[in-house]
Amino acid sequence: MRIPVFIILLLIICLPICAKNIHVGAKYSHQKIKKALSEAHDEDTIVIHEGTYKEGNIIIQKKITLLGINKPVLDGQNKYEILSIKSSGVIVQGLIIQNSGFSTLDDPGAIKIYNCDNVIIKNNELRDNFFGIYLQQANHCKIEHNRIHAKGVEEQQIGNGIHCWKSDSIIIVGNKINGHRDGIYFEFVTNSVIWRNISFANIRYGLHFMFSNDDAYISNVFKNNGAGVSVMFTHRVKMFNNYFLNNWGDAAYGLLLKEISDSYILHNRFNNNTSGIYMEGTNRILVEHNTLKENGWGMKIQASCMDNIIRENNFLGNTFDIGTNGTLVLNTFNENYWDKYEGYDLDKDKFGDVPYRPLSLFSVMVESNSSLMLLFRSFMVSLLDKSEKIIPSLTPENFIDNKPRMHSVVI
Amino acid sequence: MIELIELRKKYNKLAVLKGISTKFNQSECIALIGPNSCGKTTLIKSILGMVLPDSGEITFNNKSIFNETDYRNYIGYMPQIGKYPENMSIGQIVEMMKELRGGHLSFDEDLYKAYKLDQILNKRMRTLSGGTTQKVSAALAFMFNPLVYILDEPTAGLDPISAEILKEKMLLEKSKGKLILITSHLLSDLEELVSEIVFMQDGELLIHQTVEELKNKTGEEKLSKAISTILKAQLI
Amino acid sequence: MNRIIKFVMLDILRNKIILFYTLLLAIMSFSMFSLEDNEAKGLLSLLNLILLNVPLVAIIFSTIYIYNSSEFIELLISQPIKRNKIWISLYLGLNTSLIISFIIGAGIPILLYSPNLIGIILIVMGCIISVIFTSLAFLCSIIARDKAKGIGMSILIWLFFSLLFDGLIMFLLFQLADYPMENWIAIIAALNPIDLSRIVILLQLDLSAMLGFTGAVFKQTFGTGWGIFFSSSLLFLWMIIPFMISLRKFNKKDH
Numbered sequence: 001m002r003i004p005v006f007i008i009l010l011l012i013i014c015l016p017i018c019a020k021n022i023h024v025g026a027k028y029s030h031q032k033i034k035k036a037l038s039e040a041h042d043e044d045t046i047v048i049h050e051g052t053y054k055e056g057n058i059i060i061q062k063k064i065t066l067l068g069i070n071k072p073v074l075d076g077q078n079k080y081e082i083l084s085i086k087s088s089g090v091i092v093q094g095l096i097i098q099n100s101g102f103s104t105l106d107d108p109g110a111i112k113i114y115n116c117d118n119v120i121i122k123n124n125e126l127r128d129n130f131f132g133i134y135l136q137q138a139n140h141c142k143i144e145h146n147r148i149h150a151k152g153v154e155e156q157q158i159g160n161g162i163h164c165w166k167s168d169s170i171i172i173v174g175n176k177i178n179g180h181r182d183g184i185y186f187e188f189v190t191n192s193v194i195w196r197n198i199s200f201a202n203i204r205y206g207l208h209f210m211f212s213n214d215d216a217y218i219s220n221v222f223k224n225n226g227a228g229v230s231v232m233f234t235h236r237v238k239m240f241n242n243y244f245l246n247n248w249g250d251a252a253y254g255l256l257l258k259e260i261s262d263s264y265i266l267h268n269r270f271n272n273n274t275s276g277i278y279m280e281g282t283n284r285i286l287v288e289h290n291t292l293k294e295n296g297w298g299m300k301i302q303a304s305c306m307d308n309i310i311r312e313n314n315f316l317g318n319t320f321d322i323g324t325n326g327t328l329v330l331n332t333f334n335e336n337y338w339d340k341y342e343g344y345d346l347d348k349d350k351f352g353d354v355p356y357r358p359l360s361l362f363s364v365m366v367e368s369n370s371s372l373m374l375l376f377r378s379f380m381v382s383l384l385d386k387s388e389k390i391i392p393s394l395t396p397e398n399f400i401d402n403k404p405r406m407h408s409v410v411i
Numbered sequence: 412m413i414e415l416i417e418l419r420k421k422y423n424k425l426a427v428l429k430g431i432s433t434k435f436n437q438s439e440c441i442a443l444i445g446p447n448s449c450g451k452t453t454l455i456k457s458i459l460g461m462v463l464p465d466s467g468e469i470t471f472n473n474k475s476i477f478n479e480t481d482y483r484n485y486i487g488y489m490p491q492i493g494k495y496p497e498n499m500s501i502g503q504i505v506e507m508m509k510e511l512r513g514g515h516l517s518f519d520e521d522l523y524k525a526y527k528l529d530q531i532l533n534k535r536m537r538t539l540s541g542g543t544t545q546k547v548s549a550a551l552a553f554m555f556n557p558l559v560y561i562l563d564e565p566t567a568g569l570d571p572i573s574a575e576i577l578k579e580k581m582l583l584e585k586s587k588g589k590l591i592l593i594t595s596h597l598l599s600d601l602e603e604l605v606s607e608i609v610f611m612q613d614g615e616l617l618i619h620q621t622v623e624e625l626k627n628k629t630g631e632e633k634l635s636k637a638i639s640t641i642l643k644a645q646l647i
Numbered sequence: 648m649n650r651i652i653k654f655v656m657l658d659i660l661r662n663k664i665i666l667f668y669t670l671l672l673a674i675m676s677f678s679m680f681s682l683e684d685n686e687a688k689g690l691l692s693l694l695n696l697i698l699l700n701v702p703l704v705a706i707i708f709s710t711i712y713i714y715n716s717s718e719f720i721e722l723l724i725s726q727p728i729k730r731n732k733i734w735i736s737l738y739l740g741l742n743t744s745l746i747i748s749f750i751i752g753a754g755i756p757i758l759l760y761s762p763n764l765i766g767i768i769l770i771v772m773g774c775i776i777s778v779i780f781t782s783l784a785f786l787c788s789i790i791a792r793d794k795a796k797g798i799g800m801s802i803l804i805w806l807f808f809s810l811l812f813d814g815l816i817m818f819l820l821f822q823l824a825d826y827p828m829e830n831w832i833a834i835i836a837a838l839n840p841i842d843l844s845r846i847v848i849l850l851q852l853d854l855s856a857m858l859g860f861t862g863a864v865f866k867q868t869f870g871t872g873w874g875i876f877f878s879s880s881l882l883f884l885w886m887i888i889p890f891m892i893s894l895r896k897f898n899k900k901d902h
Contacts, residue, residue, distance in 0.1 A: 494718035
């Protein structure tokens with residue numbers, strides 16, 4: 001028994017010694033990264049020192065670490081994909097990678113990971129690339145604390161900040177992304193976490209999610225994106241503690257849900273969006289403890305949604321709390337706080353004694369004829385809404401919160 | 412001093428003035444008489460610019476009065492029924508008129524004092540009787556030393572004593588060479604005052620003669636009788 | 648002219664109704680701001696009340712006041728004062744008094760609770776609406792010789808602009824829903840000064856919802872430089888034209 005333990009210990013001590021550092025830089029043995037790479041072995045670290053490296057496409061096929069010291073710059077001269085990672089266990093850290101090629105044919109990225117696992121991309125700055133970080137059939141990778149920014153103007157002429165396709169168990173933490181097409185893009189990605197990222201001022205979505213089951217995104221900030229955040233064709237997503245802010249404009253949403261089921265939307269904040277949450281074909285979703293504040297529509301729930309539970313949320317200062325396009329209501333509202341509620345609480349149980357109808361007649365009418373917004377807040381519309389509140393006739397009968405709160409939920 | 416040329420006025424289709432031409436001179440006291448709704452008041456208001464005639468010309472000191480306002484500085488007007496802002500007191504009205512007429516250093520306050528208006532300065536206009544309102548009107552008409560007085564039924568609402576005071580004031584002003592234009596039904600009141608008679612009927616000016624002429628023509632001593640005689644003659 | 652304005656204003660500011668109006672505005676504003684949780688909501692509720700009450704008070708008070716001043720006007724007309732001067736002084740006096748009481752009653756609370764661009768726009772719009780409806784009141788009172796008729800007419804005008812007009816717009820929107828007529832209907836809506844001021848404020852307040860669908864229309868029609876020029880000149884015309892017509896009529900009126 002003693003001998004194998006000793007051998008294992010020896011190996012553990014030995015390994016770091018075996019792995020060597022290769023220095024690249026003007027004053028060092030190697031001036032080119034590619035040269036260093038060709039001489040490196042698995043487990044080696046290539047230390048890249050200050051300077052600008054224009055070496056075209058660098059392909060990494062060994063399990064090495066690329067470590068930047070004093071922010072060396074890798075420039076793709078708007079022609080090449082810069083780093084192509086084709087080996088598992090690669091670590092890329094502390095680099096500035098800029099000006100990748102632009103091509104919609106092969107989607108070049110600043111860093112592209114091809115069919116390998118356990119890659120870590122950490123503390124890099126990615127400037128003006130077509131795609132930022134591109135994961136393709138990569139598992140157990142970690143994308144951490146990168147600053148990714150571009151100056152995208154048109155949707156077709158720029159790629160995504162972090163693009164993941166057919167991957168599993170990805171962790172994306174603490175990145176800051178702006179100016180790309182989508183900040184973070186997920187397609188067929190499972191069991192992954194998106195945590196504490198800031199995605200802002202991207203041309204299309206802050207986060208774009210498709211066919212990606214069993215993921216969670218937690219404590220991210222999505223703001224000022226062209227169309228907000230879109231989560232589509234996905235099951236079992238958890239969305240906790242995110243901020244969805246200032247997504248203005250035609251067809252802009254704080255959070256767009258399309259064909260989603262069995263998911264959780266908890267403790268998020270939706271402020272100043274055209275629609276806070278827009279739901280289409282969503283089933284069995286729990287929307288709880290969110291604050292929807294000063295949106296055009298707090299929530300838009302299309303008639304194709306069913307069995308969703310919306311409870312204990314705060315609806316504050318929205319132009320319309322709820323909008324819908326149908327008359328069928330298969331969702332439950334309960335114990336929300338609606339600041340437009342005008343009821344009373346005689347039995348002092350902190351819940352209003354009369355139910356609240358969050359759907360105003362005018363919002364129903366606007367749904368069928370959008371130009372009616374012209375009359376918003378006119379005396380006539382207030383009269384219509386008031387009379388509808390007293391004798392409901394046009395708004396769906398069971399669109400109702402039977403237990404509206406008198407005071408906002410403390411979240 | 413004031414000349415009317417072919418003055419015409421219609422209210423809707425009712426012709427009130429049917430081409431009136433005449434002349435009023437300085438130092439005269441002219442009585443404008445005639446039955447009700449003969450156009451007396453309309454004539455006066457035309458001179459004052461309150462009613463705008465359809466055609467014709469009015470001159471004041473040989474200057475057309477249309478689109479003019481300055482000539483009204485030389486006119487003191489006492490309306491038939493004085494209408495004043497109800498919430499103002501006599502004092503405020505007097506103050507306001509003094510301000511509006513501006514440029515006067517001295518005011519003729521004879522009537523104002525004679526009627527003891529200075530003792531009821533704080534009374535609001537709506538609390539005043541018709542007679543008192545007339546006194547205010549009279550006092551205001553005489554306050555600004557005008558050249559012409561236009562008085563619409565001046566003695567109608569006044570008690571005899573007040574009427575007497577007013578008449579004396581008129582005599583005084585006439586003696587200063589001013590033109591006084593009076594409309595009245597009660598000629599007997601004005602016998603000693605009036606120097607010329609203008610008689611109107613149905614918007615037409617039937618007579619404009621001096622009192623002397625009239626009396627000589629009819630041989631009547633009394634003015635009222637002279638007029639009725641002449642009217643009868645015309646009707647026949 | 649200043650002297651007549653002074654008399655008119657002194658008279659109005661002593662008027663109990665105008666004091667009551669100021670007080671009402673103040674109570675409304677303070678209670679709106681203290682009842683609602685945030686000042687933006689208070690501002691919105693206040694917007695509704697202002698757009699409803701200010702034109703009503705402005706047009707009816709002014710109409711009644713002009714009729715009640717007929718003696719005063721008559722007194723002035725026989726004096727050496729130009730008719731233009733009398734009528735314009737009355738207009739300026741009425742407007743100044745209404746604006747003063749609006750600024751005291753609503754402006755001060757708005758500036759206290761919501762001292763921002765929207766608050767200032769709301770105050771400016773309140774003043775403009777007061778002037779426009781005073782201007783319409785002058786038209787009413789010169790057209791109808793009879794006081795009851797004139798007041799009836801001014802109530803009708805108010806009802807038309809605050810309620811019937813919007814009904815008409817709604818009717819048009821539904822009837823023409825299948826045609827691309829939004830731009831034209833937006834321009835028609837702008838012909839109503841109440842709607843126009845409401846839309847101008849909404850463009851500041853409820854931008855998020857507006858941009859959703861018809862945003863483009865609104866922005867094109869009212870938001871661009873041309874739109875702002877268009878809407879402010881419309882408001883200006885509303886302030887001036889009814890009054891100018893009444894002034895022409897007044898100059899030809901017999902007393």
